[in-house]
Amino acid sequence: GAGVSQSPRYKVAKRGQDVALRCDPISGHVSLFWYQQALGQGPEFLTYFQNEAQLDKSGLPSDRFFAERPEGSVSTLKIQRTQQEDSAVYLCASSSPLAGIDYGYTFGSGTRLTVV
Amino acid sequence: EDQVTQSPEALRLQEGESSSLNCSYTVSGLRGLFWYRQDPGKGPEFLFTLYSAGEEKEKERLKATLTKKESFLHITAPKPEDSATYLCAVQARDNFNKFYFGSGTKLNVKP
Numbered sequence: 001g002a003g004v005s006q007s008p009r010y011k012v013a014k015r016g017q018d019v020a021l022r023c024d025p026i027s028g029h030v031s032l033f034w035y036q037q038a039l040g041q042g043p044e045f046l047t048y049f050q051n052e053a054q055l056d057k058s059g060l061p062s063d064r065f066f067a068e069r070p071e072g073s074v075s076t077l078k079i080q081r082t083q084q085e086d087s088a089v090y091l092c093a094s095s096s097p098l099a100g101i102d103y104g105y106t107f108g109s110g111t112r113l114t115v116v
Numbered sequence: 117e118d119q120v121t122q123s124p125e126a127l128r129l130q131e132g133e134s135s136s137l138n139c140s141y142t143v144s145g146l147r148g149l150f151w152y153r154q155d156p157g158k159g160p161e162f163l164f165t166l167y168s169a170g171e172e173k174e175k176e177r178l179k180a181t182l183t184k185k186e187s188f189l190h191i192t193a194p195k196p197e198d199s200a201t202y203l204c205a206v207q208a209r210d211n212f213n214k215f216y217f218g219s220g221t222k223l224n225v226k227p
Contacts, residue, residue, distance in 0.1 A: 004159070033213075033214075035215075040219065041219050041220075042120075042122075042203055042205070042217030042218050042219045042220055043160065043203075043215070043217050044217070045213075045214035045215065045216075048213040048214065055213060056213045056214065059214070091159050091160075093159070102165055103162060103165075104150050104152070104162030104163075104165060105162070105215075106162070107152075107159030107160045107161070108159050109157065109158050109159050110158075110159050
């Protein structure tokens with residue numbers, strides 16, 4: 001597609017509920033990233049995929065967070081037993097190694113998760 | 117520890133009133149410094165990549181500069197449509213899988 005697509009745009013979850021957030025990267029983009037952005041803050045790194053391989057998950061805040069990209073395209077970020085502190089915007093970004101970092105990464109519009 | 121500090125947190129300008137946004141960084145070997153623009157309800161939109169001290173890049177009313185410790189985003193004669201949050205991020209040479217972002221400067225340009 002023309003851009004990075006994320007769904008749903010908004011998600012309200014009751015505390016303790018499991019949620020799944022979806023990211024469709026730009027077609028052909030090998031690298032995929034997830035970031036968490038709290039209100040009034042800059043995005044914070046969660047995890048990185050190259051194709052289907054999760055090469056860095058050092059930013060995942062707890063073992064309740066799990067990400068996958070089984071076929072090297074669409075990715076899902078799953079949060080189990082959601083807590084109020086999980087409320088944030090979850091951003092997905094993708095990039096092509098051909099473009100390098102000269103053009104940065106392309107971010108989606110994010111999923112705003114509110115845990116009540 | 118790699119980190120980025122942006123100032124001011126918020127900036128109000130009159131249309132046509134030029135100013136600068138600051139990004140101070142600490143990183144163990146800079147691979148690149150990035151400026152992004154973020155509009156409400158949207159993801160960050162890429163503006164510039166700077167690689168080494170002394171480098172400058174321009175795009176319309178925006179000009180980004182880089183020193184060994186900080187970067188500036190200069191806005192010349194801003195227009196209301198320049199209102200947004202401007203984010204600065206760095207990538208380290210030894211771990212270029214991630215950006216370290218600052219908290220951003222929220223710019224409001226009044227007509």
